[in-house]
Amino acid sequence: MSRPPLAPAGLQVVWTRAELAELRAGWSGTVAVVMTMGALHDGHAALLRAAAALADHVIVTIFVNPLQFGPTEDFDRYPRTIDDDLEICRRAGVGAVFAPGRGEIYPDGEPLVRVNPGPLGEVLEGASRPGFFHGVLTVVLKLLNLTRADLAFFGEKDYQQLTLVRRMARDLDLPVRIVAVPTVREPDGLARSSRNRYLTPQQRQVALGLAAALRTGAEAAATGAAPETALAAGRAAFDRHTAGAAELDYLALTDPDLGPPATGAARLLIAARVGDTRLIDNAPVELTGAGTEGP
Secondary structure, three states, X not given: OOOOOOOOOOOEEEOOHHHHXXXXXXXXXXEEEEEEOOOOOHHHHHHHHHHHHXXXXXXXXXXXXXXXXXXOOOOOOOOOOHHHHHHHHHHOOOOEEEOOOXXXXXXXXXXOOOOXXXXXXXXXXXXXXXXXXXXXXXXXXXXXXXXXXXXXXXXXXXXXXXXXXXXXXXXXXXXXXXXXXXXXXXXXXXXXXXXXHHOOHHHHHHHHXXXXXXXXXXXXXXXXXXXXXXXXXXXXXXXXXXXXXOEEEEEEEEOOOOOOOOOEEEEEEEEEEEOOEEEEEEEEEEEOOXXXXXX
């Protein structure tokens, strides 16, 4: 990542491991980290505000992680907006930004040892994007070690990622508390995403089919529908709204930990491609019916 000419006043930006270590050594109190790939938007700003409310110091990482992009995915296309990102961090009252280049995170090239996400990393996003969560958890673990954060904030929009990071922290006894922040949506219901900027105005209207599917499925479940019936209602709503202009990857209903759903709290997750842009979303669901079929 190239350095901008000048960081905004009041914001400290570090680019190397050595600079980060020196910065971190000077901090006392609670430290929170918000990990991003840049292209920040209101959803990220909500994470920053939540972190600032609970920690003495907040550090934002900006790093487009090559390990989580497949060979046909949009690594080179992914937006890099470092100057705008730093201004958003400054306005949110962030203390520091760590914006390393690839060589700082992977000094020996792509790592030979990576975090294996286990079975939960092979379903949903993991099934559609093989190796994706190996890359995600590897960089998350590295950034937790480098920042030595007490708290790490993740958005619920990437719900499977959040669940796996929580599981990694628990299973590997990481000394960090993982904090979830609710999804931020546009007024029309579209989940905020850095990839929304790829959508044309017409595609953006089509993309609302993801939220429509979640809303309809959740409403069906709340009225007592079994999981398979709620899924069918969500799929029908998606088809009606998109009229064939989007390709559904999956619509799945799970328990909050991504296992088979049962009566009570559950999660409805969706992924679809609109044009060349792949979008994901999810919503909490309360199952009140008797059915317990899996996704």
